[in-house]
Amino acid sequence: MTTSLGLDPKKIADLRKTADSITEKVRPLIKSNTTLTVERAVLRLMGLDGTDADGVPLPNVVVNHLRSILGGGIAIPVARGMLHHNLGINELAEKVSAGEISLLENTSVSRTRAEEFLTELVDEQLETIENNRKTREKMISDLGEGPKPWQYVIVATGNIYEDAIQAKAAAEKGADIIAVIRTTGQSLLDYIPYGITTEGFGGTYATQANFRHMRKALDEVSVKQGRYIRLVNYASGLCMPEIVVMGAFERLDMMLNDSMYGILFRDINPVRTFVDQYFSRMINAFSGMIINTGEDNYLTTADAIESAHTVLASDLINESFAKAAGLKPAQMGLGHAFEINPDTEDGFLMELAQALMLREIFPEAPLKYMPPTKFMSGDIFKGFIMNAMFNLAGVWSNQGIQLLGMLTEAMHTPFLHDRFLALENSRYIMNGARHIGDAVSINPDGIIAKRAHHVVDETVKFLHEVEFDGLLKSIAQGRFADISRTMDGGKGLAGVIEKNDDYSNPFALAMARKTGIGEEVTKWI
Amino acid sequence: MTTSLGLDPKKIADLRKTADSITEKVRPLIKSNTTLTVERAVLRLMGLDGTDADGVPLPNVVVNHLRSILGGGIAIPVARGMLHHNLGINELAEKVSAGEISLLENTSVSRTRAEEFLTELVDEQLETIENNRKTREKMISDLGEGPKPWQYVIVATGNIYEDAIQAKAAAEKGADIIAVIRTTGQSLLDYIPYGITTEGFGGTYATQANFRHMRKALDEVSVKQGRYIRLVNYASGLCMPEIVVMGAFERLDMMLNDSMYGILFRDINPVRTFVDQYFSRMINAFSGMIINTGEDNYLTTADAIESAHTVLASDLINESFAKAAGLKPAQMGLGHAFEINPDTEDGFLMELAQALMLREIFPEAPLKYMPPTKFMSGDIFKGFIMNAMFNLAGVWSNQGIQLLGMLTEAMHTPFLHDRFLALENSRYIMNGARHIGDAVSINPDGIIAKRAHHVVDETVKFLHEVEFDGLLKSIAQGRFADISRTMDGGKGLAGVIEKNDDYSNPFALAMARKTGIGEEVTKWI
Amino acid sequence: MDLNLKEIKPYGDTLGDGAVQLSFTLPLKCGAHSTEAARRLVLSMGFSEAEVVNNVDIGEGFTFFVVYGKGCRSIDVTTIEVAQVKTSVWSRAECNTKAPEMFDRKLIVVGACIGEDAHTVGIDAIMNMKGFNGHYGLERYSGFESHNLGAQVTPENLLEKAIALKADAVLVSQVVTQRDIHMKNLTQFVEMVEASGKRNEMLLIAGGPRIDNALALELGYDAGFGRGSYAEDVASYILQELYRRKTSALA
Amino acid sequence: MDLNLKEIKPYGDTLGDGAVQLSFTLPLKCGAHSTEAARRLVLSMGFSEAEVVNNVDIGEGFTFFVVYGKGCRSIDVTTIEVAQVKTSVWSRAECNTKAPEMFDRKLIVVGACIGEDAHTVGIDAIMNMKGFNGHYGLERYSGFESHNLGAQVTPENLLEKAIALKADAVLVSQVVTQRDIHMKNLTQFVEMVEASGKRNEMLLIAGGPRIDNALALELGYDAGFGRGSYAEDVASYILQELYRRKTSALA
Numbered sequence A, B: 001m002t003t004s005l006g007l008d009p010k011k012i013a014d015l016r017k018t019a020d021s022i023t024e025k026v027r028p029l030i031k032s033n034t035t036l037t038v039e040r041a042v043l044r045l046m047g048l049d050g051t052d053a054d055g056v057p058l059p060n061v062v063v064n065h066l067r068s069i070l071g072g073g074i075a076i077p078v079a080r081g082m083l084h085h086n087l088g089i090n091e092l093a094e095k096v097s098a099g100e101i102s103l104l105e106n107t108s109v110s111r112t113r114a115e116e117f118l119t120e121l122v123d124e125q126l127e128t129i130e131n132n133r134k135t136r137e138k139m140i141s142d143l144g145e146g147p148k149p150w151q152y153v154i155v156a157t158g159n160i161y162e163d164a165i166q167a168k169a170a171a172e173k174g175a176d177i178i179a180v181i182r183t184t185g186q187s188l189l190d191y192i193p194y195g196i197t198t199e200g201f202g203g204t205y206a207t208q209a210n211f212r213h214m215r216k217a218l219d220e221v222s223v224k225q226g227r228y229i230r231l232v233n234y235a236s237g238l239c240m241p242e243i244v245v246m247g248a249f250e251r252l253d254m255m256l257n258d259s260m261y262g263i264l265f266r267d268i269n270p271v272r273t274f275v276d277q278y279f280s281r282m283i284n285a286f287s288g289m290i291i292n293t294g295e296d297n298y299l300t301t302a303d304a305i306e307s308a309h310t311v312l313a314s315d316l317i318n319e320s321f322a323k324a325a326g327l328k329p330a331q332m333g334l335g336h337a338f339e340i341n342p343d344t345e346d347g348f349l350m351e352l353a354q355a356l357m358l359r360e361i362f363p364e365a366p367l368k369y370m371p372p373t374k375f376m377s378g379d380i381f382k383g384f385i386m387n388a389m390f391n392l393a394g395v396w397s398n399q400g401i402q403l404l405g406m407l408t409e410a411m412h413t414p415f416l417h418d419r420f421l422a423l424e425n426s427r428y429i430m431n432g433a434r435h436i437g438d439a440v441s442i443n444p445d446g447i448i449a450k451r452a453h454h455v456v457d458e459t460v461k462f463l464h465e466v467e468f469d470g471l472l473k474s475i476a477q478g479r480f481a482d483i484s485r486t487m488d489g490g491k492g493l494a495g496v497i498e499k500n501d502d503y504s505n506p507f508a509l510a511m512a513r514k515t516g517i518g519e520e521v522t523k524w525i
Numbered sequence C, D: 001m002d003l004n005l006k007e008i009k010p011y012g013d014t015l016g017d018g019a020v021q022l023s024f025t026l027p028l029k030c031g032a033h034s035t036e037a038a039r040r041l042v043l044s045m046g047f048s049e050a051e052v053v054n055n056v057d058i059g060e061g062f063t064f065f066v067v068y069g070k071g072c073r074s075i076d077v078t079t080i081e082v083a084q085v086k087t088s089v090w091s092r093a094e095c096n097t098k099a100p101e102m103f104d105r106k107l108i109v110v111g112a113c114i115g116e117d118a119h120t121v122g123i124d125a126i127m128n129m130k131g132f133n134g135h136y137g138l139e140r141y142s143g144f145e146s147h148n149l150g151a152q153v154t155p156e157n158l159l160e161k162a163i164a165l166k167a168d169a170v171l172v173s174q175v176v177t178q179r180d181i182h183m184k185n186l187t188q189f190v191e192m193v194e195a196s197g198k199r200n201e202m203l204l205i206a207g208g209p210r211i212d213n214a215l216a217l218e219l220g221y222d223a224g225f226g227r228g229s230y231a232e233d234v235a236s237y238i239l240q241e242l243y244r245r246k247t248s249a250l251a
C-alpha cells in the first residue's frame, strides 16, 4: 500500500537532466551581461540608500552617472571614489548628484586597494544580512511556526498603514505568511520608490520603509501569537535584485521570484530578466529567503488541463536555475495552481493528480499552491467552496505554501473579513482532513494516477522540444502561456550591459562561498 | 486494489441475525394490537375522506363511533353498514356523524357477505394505488431520473402555494426530490387536517389536498425538465399509516418512516408506534414508495462520534422491520448523517468512514444521507463549506439520497435562494469529484478503515445487549439517542386497542400477497 | 486607528469605506432590468455606490443577486445602550460555594420547552446533568433543585407544575421562531403567570437562539439568555438576583 | 404570483417578506454592544427587522457580522429604464455575411488595455483568433481588420495608433478598478480623442468586468460591454451602428 502515484524515477531524473541542459544553454548569456538594476543592487548592498533632492533614488543617480563604464561593474569605481574622497557611500552619492564629484575621473586609488576595501565592506554588509538570517532562525526556534501547508494571505490596500493592521488581524486568525502585493505597474518602474507610501492601486508600493513598517508589525504579532509570521514581497519587474537586497536588509522571508514571469507577463526583455534573476536568487539563497515561482500565471491565459505540462516544465526550469544560484530545495517555493474549469467532470481529481504529482517530483520543496482565480466570479458562495476544494487538495498533497483563495477574487483585492473567511475555510478543511493522505491510496488505474502519468509524459515531450530549440527560441514561439516574446523585444533591454573582462561584482563571489556554490558561480556571473 | 473497507462479511451477517432476533421479539406486540390510526387508515383505503359539518375528519368520526368494537377491526362493521344502508362510505359516514345511523346496531348483512364485498372493494382500491405505481414507473422510464446521489431538498414555508413555486424552482435547478416538511406539532394531532392549507409553522400541514397540489406542480416540472421529480412527506406521529394511504393515493414517492422516531423524538407510546409502523410500511411497500428512516435524529441529541454505532444498529433494526413488511432493499432509504463537530481533527475522515461503512453493509439500499445541522451556525460561509464536504462524502460513498444542507440551517427554514445555493454546491462538488470512489482506495491501516471497523465492533456489542434486554427495555434504558421511553408512557397509548380473535384487516392480506410476503403477514398483523 | 465613535461605518479595506455585502432574491426575470432594480434597491438603503456582482436565474422567474455596497450610512455608537444581564458570572464551583452562604435551602428551578416546540437540546444544555460543550447543567449545581419538563409542554402545565413545586425560577425555552410563534408563546405564558397572581413569587427566564435579554425584558420576563449561554450564566443570575430581592426586602 | 411591479421587494420564503442577507465588518470589539450597533445600522437601511446571526472577532478590534434583514424597502421597477446597447446581436456567420453587404471595405478595429492595466485576457477574448468560451474573436470575422495592442498601452499611444491605422472603432479595456482608476483612464482617453478633433471619426467602445453600457455612455463612449460579452456582441454593434451613421449621413 502506497500513497504514491508510482511515477517512474528514471523519467523524473531524465526531466531534471533536460531542464539542466536547457538552463545551461542560457548560462553564457547570463555570464556575459550585467544590468542597471544588478549594479544598483550592488550599490544597495554596499549600503547606498535614499534619494537626491529631486527624489531620484541615489542608486539610480550613481548608476546613471557611471553608465558608460558599467561593463566593468560599479563596485570598483564607487569604492575608489569613497576612498579617494574619504566619504561614506551616501555622502559620495549625494555629491555625485549635486555634480560636485565625478566618479568617471581617474583617482589615485589602486584597484587592489579598492578591492581590499571592498572585501571588508562586503563582509560587513553580508554580516548584517547574515544576522537577519540568524534572527529569523532564532525567532522560529523560539516561537515556533505554523504547520504546513503554511497559510499565506495577501494584503493590498495600497496604504501600508492599513496593510499592517490587516496583516496583524490575519496573523491573529491563523495566517502564517503575509504578502504585500505591489501596486499596479511598479514592476515597470526602473527604480525603487522611497519612503512610506499610502497610495497604490491594487497593491502597495514596495519600498524599504514599507518593508520595515510591515516587518515590525509582524514581529509584534509573531511574539503575541507565539508563531513566527513570514513576510513576502515581489522580486520581479525591472528592479528584481534591488528588491531582494531590500528584503535581505529588512528580514523578509520570501520573495516572488520567477525566472520567466517578467518576460511573459510584463513583457520585460528576456536577457534582462535572466541576468537579473540569477543575481537576485544568489541574494535570496544567501539571506535564507524562500522564493516563490509563478507558474500559476500560465494558467490565467492558457487552459489548466491542456497546459498542465508547461507548469511542470517551468517548475523544473525554475528549479535548475535556482540550484545554480545556490538555493536549497527547502528554499524553492515552486509554483502551481488550482485553475481547472469548475464545470469539468472529475476536475477536482485532476487538480489533485497534479498537486500530488508535483509533491512526488519535488519531495523537499515547499511547493507554493495558488488558489482558483480565473473561474472565480461574483458568485461568492460558489467561490468559497472552490476554495474549500483547493484547501482539501492542498492538505491532501501536503503542500508547503497554501496561498488562500478569497471568495471575492473576482471583485476586489481582499477585504479584511474576506481574509478571515479564507483562514476559517482553510482551518476547517485542513483540520478535518488532516491525515487524508495517509488514509487513502491512489488507484494505479484510476483517473488520478492516469492524469499524473499523462502530464509527466507530456512534459517529457515538451522539455525535449524546448531543449532542442533552446529556451529563448521556445519563448519566442509562444510555448509558455501562449505568449510570444523575443530576445530583442520587451522593456528594459536598454538596461542590459555587456560585461568587459574586468567586470567585478564582489558580492557574488562572497555570497557564493557561503551558500556552497563556491567557484561554480564564476560560470554564471 | 479495492475501494472497500474490508469489513468482515461474517460479522455483518451476524449483525443482521441479531437485528432479526430483536424485531422478532417485538412481533407478538404488533400482532396483538391495532390502533385508532390503523383503523382510520383502513377506512381511508376503503375510500373514506372529507370532514363532517364540524370539520372533524370522517375517518375520525367513524372510528370514534365504533371505538368500543375496534378490537375486531373496522372494515367489517363499516362494510356491513354500507351494504345495509346501501350507501357509499362517505354518505354513510356523514349520516353517522349526523347521528342518523349507528353502526353499532346489528345489521342483517352477514359477515361472509361483508367479506365478499370487501374483497371486491379492496381489489378496486388497491388497483388505484397500483395504477399510481405504474404511472410513476412509466414516467420514470419515459422521462428518466437524476443520477444518484439524488438531490433532495425541502420546502417548508407553511403555505402550500409558496411551497409549490419554490419546489418547481428547485426542480428547475437540479433537485430530484422535494420534501414538504410538516408544520410543528402536526405529528401530535390524532387526525389529519383537511384541504389546502396556507398557515404552518416551520412546515406545511400534510393534507391530501396539499399532496395533490404539490404532485401536480412536480408533474408539470418533471415534464418540463425531462426528469421525474419525487415527492416526499412524513409518515410519522399519531397518524403514520393514514399519511401513507394519502400518499399512495396521491402518488407520493417517499415517506419518512422510522420504526422508533416517534417513540424517541415525539414521545409517542412505543406500542402505538410499532403497530402503526408495521401497517404503514406494508402500504409503503405495496405502493412502491421508498421509506426514509431517521437515524440522523439520534445525532442531534447524542454525540456523532460516540454514538455512531447506534446509527448502524438502528439502521439494522429498521431494515429488519422493513423486510418483514415487504419492503425491498431498493425501497429502504436507511438514514445516517454528517454531524461530527467540525472542529474535530480528521473529522471528515471519520464521516467518510461511516458513510462508506453503511454503503458496504447495505449495498442495495438507497441510503439517505442527512447534512450537518447541529453544528451549523449563523456563520453561513463556514456552513456552506461544511455542506460541501458533506456533498463530497456523499458522492464518494455513493449515497442514494442526499438531503442537501442549507447554509442558513441555524436560522430559518430554507429561503428560495438558500436552496439554489445548496443545489449549486452539490452540483459543483459531485461533478468535480464524480469518480473519486474509483480513483482512490482506503488504506486498511489508515484512520478511515480503522474507524469503520471500530463502529462495526461497537455495534456488534450494542446489538447483542439490545437483543439480551429486548428492544422495549433498551429504549426504556435510554440506549437510543440518550432518551428513555417506557412502554406505558407517551402519547397515543389510549389509541392502542387489543385485537380480538375476529380481527380483520382485509387490506393487509391483499397487499401482502402482492408484495411477496404472503402468509408471513399473519404472523405480524 | 482613529475612530470617530459617533460615525462608525463598515470597514472593507479602508477605514470608513462603508463596504457591505448583500444577497437577496427578486421576483423578477434575470437580465439588465432586474439588475438595475437590484442596484437601485441597494442604493435606496443609503449606499453611495452599489455594484451587482452576480445575478443568476434561480428558476420560476426569480433572480438571485449578490451586491457590494459602498459608502454605507454611519451609526453613532455612543448612544447605544444594551440591556445586558447585570449580575456577574460565577463558575460552577463558585456557585456551589456561595449558594449555601446566600440561601438556607436549595433553589427550585422548573424548566420546559413550551408550545409545540420540541427542541429540548437548549433547555437540556442548561438544566441537565450532562450540560453542553463541557459546561455541566443545573442538575450538577448543589444549590439547586432542578426539574426539566422537556418538550411541547403547554403553558398551563408549566405554570401548574411551577406552582406545585414552589419554583423560585421558571425557565422557558423557545427555538422555533417562524412567524414569531416564540413571541406568542412567551407572551401567553407571562400573561398566565400574571393572571395567577404568582408573578412576584418566581423569576421568569426565557432562552433560545433568537432570544436576548432585551427581548425577554420587553416581553415581561426577568431575564433572557441567547446562543452561547451556559448553566453558570443562569445559575449566577438566579442566585444574585434572588439574593438581591431577599436582602432588599429585608432592608 | 401576483406581482405589484410598483412595489417589488426581495423574496425570502414568502412574497413581499423583503428578506436580505448582509455581511460586513465594524471597527468595534466583538460583543453585545457592537452587535446592537450592527443591528441598528441595518435597521437604518430601511428594514423593519434585523437579526444579527453571527458576530465574530476577526482580530485587531474588528468584528465581522452576518445579518438577516426583513421588511426591506420596495422598489418601483416600472420606472427603471436601462440604457442597453440597442443594436441586435448577430452570430459570427451573420456578421460575416452582412458585413460585405453593408460596407465595401473591412472595418478597422484597434484595441488595447490602457494605463498600467495588464489584464489582457478580456480584450484578447474579444479580439484574438482564439476568443473565449467557444466564441471566436474579431480576428476571425471576415469583415474586420483587427489590431490588438495588448497591455499597459498609454492613452497617447493608443490614440496615435488609432489615427495612424484610420480606426473605425477603438476598443478600450479596463479591469483594475481600485480607487476608480478605470474611470480616470477612460476619461483621460476620451478627452484626448476629443482634443485631437477625431472624435467623430471613430466609435469608442469601452469594456471590462465593471463596465456596462450606461457607464460607458456617461463617460462619453459610444458603447460599453461588461462581463459575459463576446466578439459577436461587439461586431454586431459596430456593423449596425456604423451602417446607421453612414446611411443617416447620406439621408
Ligand code: B12
Pocket: B181, B182, B183, B184, B185, B201, B202, B203, B265, B297, B300, B301, B373, B374, B375, B376, B377, B408, B409, B410, B411, B412, B413, B414, C111, C116, C117, C118, C119, C120, C121, C122, C123, C125, C126, C132, C171, C172, C173, C174, C175, C176, C177, C178, C205, C206, C207, C208, C209, C210, C224, C225, C226, C227, C228, C229, C230, C234
Ligand atoms: C436539533 C434540531 C432538531 C431536533 C431536535 C431534537 C431535540 N430533542 O431538541 C429535531 C430533529 C427533532 C428537530 C425537529 C424540527 N426542527 Co429543528 N433543529 C435542530 C437544530 C439542527 C439544532 C438545534 C439545537 O439543538 N441547537 C443546540 C442548542 C444547544 O442550542 P440552542 O437551542 O440555541 O440552546 C442554547 C441557547 O439558545 C440557550 N437556550 C436555549 N433554550 C434556553 C432556555 C433557557 C431558559 C435558557 C436560559 C437558555 C436557553 O442555551 C443553549 C445552550 O447555549 C436546529 C438548527 C440549528 N443548527 O440551530 C434546527 C431548527 C431549530 N429546527 C427547525 C425546525 C423548523 C424543526 C421542525 C419544526 C421541522 C419540521 N417541520 O419537522 C421539526 C419539529 C420540531 C418541533 N416540533 O419543534 C428550524 C427552526 C426555524 C425557525 N427559526 O423557526 C431550525 C432552525 C432548522 C431550520 N433552519 O429549519 N430539530
Ligand code: B12
Pocket: A181, A182, A183, A184, A185, A201, A202, A203, A265, A297, A300, A301, A373, A374, A375, A376, A377, A408, A409, A410, A411, A412, A413, A414, D111, D116, D117, D118, D119, D120, D121, D122, D123, D125, D126, D132, D171, D172, D173, D174, D175, D176, D177, D178, D205, D206, D207, D208, D209, D210, D224, D225, D226, D227, D228, D229, D230, D234
Ligand atoms: C487573470 C488575472 C490576472 C493575470 C492577467 C493575465 C493577463 N494577461 O490578462 C495576472 C496574474 C497577470 C494578474 C495580475 C494582476 N492582477 Co489580476 N486578475 C486576474 C483574474 C484572476 C482574472 C481576469 C480575467 O482574465 N478574466 C477573464 C476575462 C475574459 O474576463 P474580463 O476581463 O472581465 O473580460 C470580459 C469582459 O469584461 C469583456 N471585456 C473586457 N475588456 C473588454 C474590452 C472591450 C472593448 C470589450 C468590448 C469587452 C471587454 O469581455 C470579456 C469577455 O467576456 C482577476 C480575478 C477574476 N476572477 O476576475 C484578477 C484581478 C482582475 N486582478 C487584480 C489585481 C489587483 C491584479 C494585480 C494588480 C495584483 C498585483 N498587485 O500584482 C496584478 C497586476 C496586473 C496589472 N498590472 O494590471 C484584481 C483587480 C481588483 C480591482 N477591481 O481593481 C482582480 C479582480 C483580483 C483581485 N480580487 O484582487 N491578474
Ligand SMILES: Cc1ncc(COP(=O)(O)O)c(C=O)c1O
Pocket: A182, A185, A186, A187, A234, A235, A236, A237, A256, A257, A258, A261, A266, A292, A293, A294, A295, A297
Ligand atoms: C512570480 C511573480 N512575480 C511577480 C508577480 C507580481 O507582478 P508584478 O511584478 O507586476 O508586481 C506575480 C504575480 O502574481 C508573480 O506570480
Ligand SMILES: Cc1ncc(COP(=O)(O)O)c(C=O)c1O
Pocket: B182, B185, B186, B187, B234, B235, B236, B237, B256, B257, B258, B261, B266, B292, B293, B294, B297
Ligand atoms: C424519520 C422522521 N420522521 C418524521 C420526522 C418529522 O417530524 P414530525 O413527525 O414531528 O413531523 C422526522 C424529522 O426530521 C424524521 O426524521
